[in-house]
Amino acid sequence: xxxxxxxxxxxxxxxxxxxxxxxxxxxxxxxxxxxxxxxxxxxxxxxxxxxxxxxxxxxxxxxxxxxxxxxxxxxxxxxxxxxxxxxxxxxxxxxxxxxxxxxxxxxxxxxxxxxxxxxxxxxxxxxxxxxxxxxxxxxxxxxxxxxxxxxxxxxxxxxxxxxxxxxxxxxxxx
Numbered sequence: 165x166x167x168x169x170x171x172x173x174x175x176x177x178x179x180x181x182x183x184x185x186x187x188x189x190x191x192x193x194x195x196x197x198x199x200x201x202x203x204x205x206x207x208x209x210x211x212x213x214x215x216x217x218x219x220x221x222x223x224x225x226x227x228x229x230x231x232x233x234x235x236x237x238x239x240x241x242x243x244x245x246x247x248x249x250x251x252x253x254x255x256x257x258x259x260x261x262x263x264x265x266x267x268x269x270x271x272x273x274x275x276x277x278x279x280x281x282x283x284x285x286x287x288x289x290x291x292x293x294x295x296x297x298x299x300x301x302x303x304x305x306x307x308x309x310x311x312x313x314x315x316x317x318x319x320x321x322x323x324x325x326x327x328x329x330x331x332x333x334x335x336x337x338x
Contacts, residue, residue: 203247205333232317240312246305250336254295262327280309
């Protein structure tokens with residue numbers, strides 16, 4: 165009987181004592197993260213529209229010149245660029261002409277741009293087929309606001325014209 169009690173006591177101590185055993189172990193796992201180059205551009209406008217009121221030189225903001233009427237759209241497009249590498253923003257046109265619904269054409273150079281924060285009258289630059297640097301930026305987020313101006317010459321037939329402007333963001337060093 166004493167052996168049975170001693171055996172029960174030993175088993176009880178072993179079971180109770182096993183909860184008090186402390187184990188300490190540590191493992192290191194190497195971590196490798198390869199973040200890709202990321203650049204994103206968001207535009208606040210899906211199109212640039214010059215309406216009839218934009219060409220109103222009597223009651224509106226348009227300017228009458230000897231060659232035609234100059235219409236201006238201030239703060240027409242805002243491009244927000246975010247990237248984790250330095251980048252440069254360019255503006256250009258993919259085609260040489262804006263094409264009219266009834267066959268007329270407007271040369272793309274009649275459409276001009278400037279940055280809104282540079283509001284000097286002679287800061288306007290014509291859109292061209294060649295990429296023109298607008299602004300560069302470090303990694304982070306940058307907002308670029310554009311004004312656009314279109315000169316409608318007296319020779320341009322009255323109709324609706326369509327075309328495109330390209331805003332291109334390129335990482336620096338490419």
